[in-house]
Amino acid sequence: MAEDKSIFSWLSVPDRTRKPRTTGLNMVVPVQVAIEGMNMLQDLVSWGGDYIDYYKMGTEMKLQRRDAVVKKLAFLKENGIEPYAPGGVAGKAIKEDCIEVCLDELVELGFGAVEASSVVLAMAKMLEVIQKGKDRGLKVFAEVGKKHIGWEGGPKNYTPTDDVIRGMQALLNAGAFKVIYEFTEIVSLLKENRGLERLAEVFVAVGKDNIMLEVPISSVGTWDELSRYLKLFIDQFGPNVNLGNVSPDHIMAIEKLRHNFSAISILGKRSSPN
Secondary structure, X not given: OOOOOOOOOOOOOOOOOOXXXXXXXXXXXXXOOOOOOHHHHHHHHHHHXXXXXXXXXXXXXXXXXXXXXXXXXXXXXXXXXXXXXXXXXXHHHHHOOOHHHHHHXXXXXXXXXXXXXXXXXXXXXXXXXXHHHHHOOOEEEEEEOOOOOOOOOOOOOOOOHHHHHHHHHHHHHOOOOEEEEOHHHHHHHHOOOOHHHHHHHHHHHHOHHHEEEEOOHHHOOOHHHHHHHHHHHHHHHOOOOEEEEEOHHHHHHHHHHHOOOOHHHHOOOOOOOO
């Protein structure tokens, strides 16, 4: 992967974990990628592969040829990037009572990680996915929270942080590798008085290294909006905060923020999303 010597070595940057690592993770998901083919993956790995730890395949892989999927997964693993199965796969398998067959095939295909999401699964079923995934050597990322809070037809309120803490601790105690904090939960929390303080309380109670903050561009609309949240997270929790659902387009921009080398970092402006 990355060579020890980089250009501009005389410039100071924050201490950043190197791959393979368990903190400072970037999990990429190609939600807004028009064509997720091998050429796209090769370009992405060539440019930003040193900073990508997990690559979440979309559920549309069900519609692709098996050999094409296996080829993608093998390429990712050859380049030090762990293939990650989305929460929708385990969620649908649980609902159709075939979770063991599902997990067996994920391992056979070459996946090293799978997501269990509270968006589609009750806590008891998430715990089942964690245990059965662990039994097969899979790292299980457990997502906590609700999507589309405040949207028409969606939940009206965010989950109280005490409930978030209890849920995260239960999932970690069951063997989850990381817990993912749903982005719309974070956004709703930060709109409240003492919202950032409450978010910090979650990190203290659960452990910074155990939490991955979700940062999907699709939830806010523009990079300018999203970058303010990212800057806030990095300012608050350090350059090695775990970030998930990162767009491939943004991996290097996020690393500039982590390395204190972006325009807003150099200017010394602390971004506020509100």
